[in-house]
Amino acid sequence: MKIGIACYPTYGGSGVVAAELGKALAERGHQIHFISYAMPIRLDGFMDNIVYHEVEISNYPVFDFPLYTPALASKIVEVARFEHLDIIHAHYAIPHATSAYLAKQILGKESNIKIVTTLHGTDITLVGLEPSYLPVMKFSIEQSDGVTAVSRFLKEKTITNYGIDKEIEVIPNFIDPVKYKRTESAKIRQNLAPDGEKVLTHISNFRQVKRVQDVVRIFNEVQKKVPSKLILIGDGPDRSSCELLARELGIFDHVKFLGKQNELVCLLSASDLFLIPSQSESFGLSALEAMACEVPVISSSVGGLPELVLHGQTGYIAEIGDIDRMAKYAVELLTNDAKYKLFAAAARQRAITLFSADKVIDLYEAYYRRVLAENAVSVP
Ligand code: GMT
Numbered sequence: 001m002k003i004g005i006a007c008y009p010t011y012g013g014s015g016v017v018a019a020e021l022g023k024a025l026a027e028r029g030h031q032i033h034f035i036s037y038a039m040p041i042r043l044d045g046f047m048d049n050i051v052y053h054e055v056e057i058s059n060y061p062v063f064d065f066p067l068y069t070p071a072l073a074s075k076i077v078e079v080a081r082f083e084h085l086d087i088i089h090a091h092y093a094i095p096h097a098t099s100a101y102l103a104k105q106i107l108g109k110e111s112n113i114k115i116v117t118t119l120h121g122t123d124i125t126l127v128g129l130e131p132s133y134l135p136v137m138k139f140s141i142e143q144s145d146g147v148t149a150v151s152r153f154l155k156e157k158t159i160t161n162y163g164i165d166k167e168i169e170v171i172p173n174f175i176d177p178v179k180y181k182r183t184e185s186a187k188i189r190q191n192l193a194p195d196g197e198k199v200l201t202h203i204s205n206f207r208q209v210k211r212v213q214d215v216v217r218i219f220n221e222v223q224k225k226v227p228s229k230l231i232l233i234g235d236g237p238d239r240s241s242c243e244l245l246a247r248e249l250g251i252f253d254h255v256k257f258l259g260k261q262n263e264l265v266c267l268l269s270a271s272d273l274f275l276i277p278s279q280s281e282s283f284g285l286s287a288l289e290a291m292a293c294e295v296p297v298i299s300s301s302v303g304g305l306p307e308l309v310l311h312g313q314t315g316y317i318a319e320i321g322d323i324d325r326m327a328k329y330a331v332e333l334l335t336n337d338a339k340y341k342l343f344a345a346a347a348r349q350r351a352i353t354l355f356s357a358d359k360v361i362d363l364y365e366a367y368y369r370r371v372l373a374e375n376a377v378s379v380p
Contacts, residue, residue, distance in 0.1 A: 002031045007091040009038040013285045014120035018091040024361045069095040076103035093123040097140035117144040121282030138162045146371035150283040151304025173285040174360035177352040180292035185269035198228040201271040203286040206236030214277040221327030230255045268293035291347035314347040
């Protein structure tokens with residue numbers, strides 16, 4: 001198949017899923033065309049069957065805001081026309097599904113292109129609900145030929161929030177179990193926790209929805225009982241306030257802010273626990289990556305997290321903001337070696353049994369074929 005992928009290129013779950021999906025499909029022989037305003041972060045180096053098309057955005061002084069939606073639509077038209085795309089896969093509905101719809105209208109009878117939209121999370125739970133976007137979001141989702149959501153939670157939310165009666169296929173996030181596996185990490189561990197302390201880790205884009213301050217507060221409680229260090233990976237609007245909080249709590253020396261990192265496996269392999277106390281989380285790809293590296297997860301009970309984390313088996317789940325409970329769970333695991341080992345092994349087992357790339361890419365491939373077959377119209 002010839003597949004266009006429109007996605008955000010930045011440090012965020014939807015861009016990561018889009019890039020990893022494109023790479024896996026390219027390995028299976030499909031022709032993949034990434035369309036974005038910058039090279040997606042996980043697309044490093046040349047790969048057979050992958051071409052990257054950059055969307056050029058005009059900065060004409062009359063425009064107060066860059067006009068990305070039409071610029072993306074024009075680029076999709078160009079790529080679809082000359083590369084004869086079968087599918088344009090929009091990752092994160094705003095504005096990708098809208099631009100894809102516009103492109104399809106422009107192409108008209110010239111092309112049989114089908115739109116598949118994958119809903120990732122805040123496009124549905126947060127941004128898309130704003131009155132200035134809602135009607136366009138609902139329309140763009142309804143006009144897609146196929147719609148997938150990354151969890152059952154997100155599917156239900158889309159149906160209730162937008163009153164959509166379209167069939168939505170649940171296709172979860174995935175990991176490559178060969179790449180995401182615990183590796184030798186003695187050197188990194190020595191650097192992060194020189195006196196044999198336990199290592200707690202959090203990875204995110206430090207937006208409010210991630211409640212990174214809760215991570216710092218949970219760690220504050222844990223380190224009172226268990227010698228430990230906290231590793232914070234990523235960057236974003238809440239980083240400064242978290243640094244400040246760590247200083248105010250007097251634990252700054254035990255907290256390492258590593259900023260954005262591309263090589264996560266070695267850091268996860270040096271971790272004992274992963275914390276994800278989000279306000280909203282449609283799936284939690286970073287938690288899945290941790291689990292694949294045998295790191296049990298302590299999370300809030302929101303969104304798709306309970307579909308990933310099995311309470312009492314691969315980690316623990318608590319109410320949003322229940323710092324004491326999350327800290328208690330963390331201490332319980334970090335002080336009980338036998339239990340910890342069971343949880344670590346179960347985390348990896350669950351990750352590879354349900355969310356391994358091979359299985360999930362099969363689901364996407366089958367879904368594309370279904371959408372193409374269901375919506376087949378012959379081009380004159
Ligand atoms: O906020 C983020 O985590 C980034 C965001 C994105 O779309 O870039 O992630 C969402 O999509 C990921 C991939 O499908 C999911 O694993 C995340 O749970 C989801 N984030 C939220 O729902 C907050």
